[in-house]
Amino acid sequence: MLMNRGRLMLPGPTDGSAERRVPTERLHLIPEAARLSFVPWVSDLPGLKIGENDLTRIAPGRPQAEGEVIEISGHVFDEFGRPVRNTLVEIWNANKWGRYTHVKDPLRERLDPNFLGFGRTMTDDQGAYRFRTIRPGSYLARPDIGRWRPSHVHVSIRGGSARLIAQMYFEGDPNLARDPMFILLGDAQPRHFGQPAGQGVNGETLYRWDIVIGGRNTSYFES
Numbered sequence: 514m515l516m517n518r519g520r521l522m523l524p525g526p527t528d529g530s531a532e533r534r535v536p537t538e539r540l541h542l543i544p545e546a547a548r549l550s551f552v553p554w555v556s557d558l559p560g561l562k563i564g565e566n567d568l569t570r571i572a573p574g575r576p577q578a579e580g581e582v583i584e585i586s587g588h589v590f591d592e593f594g595r596p597v598r599n600t601l602v603e604i605w606n607a608n609k610w611g612r613y614t615h616v617k618d619p620l621r622e623r624l625d626p627n628f629l630g631f632g633r634t635m636t637d638d639q640g641a642y643r644f645r646t647i648r649p650g651s652y653l654a655r656p657d658i659g660r661w662r663p664s665h666v667h668v669s670i671r672g673g674s675a676r677l678i679a680q681m682y683f684e685g686d687p688n689l690a691r692d693p694m695f696i697l698l699g700d701a702q703p704r705h706f707g708q709p710a711g712q713g714v715n716g717e718t719l720y721r722w723d724i725v726i727g728g729r730n731t732s733y734f735e736s
């Protein structure tokens with residue numbers, strides 16, 4: 514396959530850890546003909562099981578993870594406010610103590626054997642999604658300068674061959690003011706807060722969060 518020689522991405526000036534988050538190899542452009550032949554990455558997920566949007570238990574009937582149970586629900590909209598249907602939404606967040614269920618999490622905080630740590634669902638015909646998880650703890654992202662990341666939930670949206678990744682934050686978190694990624698959102702900060710929506714029937718704390726892809730009110734994506 515004939516390849517363009519590619520473009521090298523340079524880390525931005527915004528954050529001392531940026532160089533760890535950009536590709537170090539050259540990016541290659543895919544030839545137009547190959548790109549046009551791409552099919553959606555996910556049009557349906559036959560293996561998707563009920564319960565994969567509940568991170569608070571590793572399996573039905575197992576004990577509930579430690580911490581405050583929260584439910585995050587909302588819609589995925591396009592720039593015209595139309596629902597984005599049948600798209601794969603994935604989330605992952607740290608456990609109560611601020612540790613991820615991931616082998617590369619360098620933190621020495623406790624793992625919770627009952628916390629799944631990541632989940633997925635598909636949006637329905639109205640573009641709606643719903644997750645149950647544990648309110649994430651803050652974690653010390655930069656021990657060298659004592660900087661903690663505010664509580665946040667990572668979310669990934671997949672459609673076509675694209676993947677978009679954003680973060681939901683919790684208003685009032687004292688670590689927001691020093692967080693470079695949150696500061697970068699500028700006047701878009703308010704729409705990255707989960708909106709408190711009372712309590713659910715099982716005592717969980719409810720949040721509403723709509724994700725907008727494109728347009729004036731777009732959510733900000735990292736990829």
Ligand SMILES: [Fe+2]
Pocket residue numbers: 662665667
């Ligand atoms: Fe994180």
